[in-house]
Amino acid sequence: MRRLFWLTVGAGAGVYVSHRVKRRVVRFTQAWSPEGVAARAVSTGQGAGERLRHFASDVRTEMRAREEELREAVRMDQAPPDAGHAPARRVLRARYTIIDHDDHDHDTTDHDKDGH
Incomplete structure (x- = not known):
């Protein structure tokens, strides 16, 4: 009786596993078929x-x-500038500031320091 029980459990597990594997194989082949791709x-x-x-x-x-x-x-x-006062100057708000820390690539002469 005990052998018959384990035989039935093993057969049931085999059917279940083979069914799950078949479903996965079918999904895989459909996914990678030309239509699926x-x-x-x-x-x-x-x-x-x-x-x-x-x-x-x-x-x-x-x-x-x-x-x-x-x-x-x-x-x-x-x-318009105020009459009789200093000339108008440009007032533009900067949104971004670019800081260059790459000093070793540039020659630092007085000419470069003046920004010319």
């Missing part, structure tokens, strides 16, 4: 296109905002 490529392309559209939209939004900042800076620059 094409379907994945299309869905990936659509997702990339959607991300690209969002990126372009963000770029346009930030571009408009920065352009408005620059226009405001130019309007400030074009304000």
Whole structure:
């Protein structure tokens, strides 16, 4: 009786495992068939296109905002100077500062220090 029980358990486990392996093999072959690869490529392309559209939209939004900042800076620059006072000077707000720490590649002469 004991042998019959283990024989039945082993046969059941074998059927279950072979069924699971068959399902995985079928999924794998469908995924890597020409149709499966094409379907994945299309869905990936659509997702990339959607991300690209969002990126372009963000770029346009930030571009408009920065352009408005620059226009405001130019309007400030074009304000008429006070009569009889010092000449008008340019007032532009910098958004970014570039710092160059690469001193070993440049010759440091008095000419370079003056910025000419």
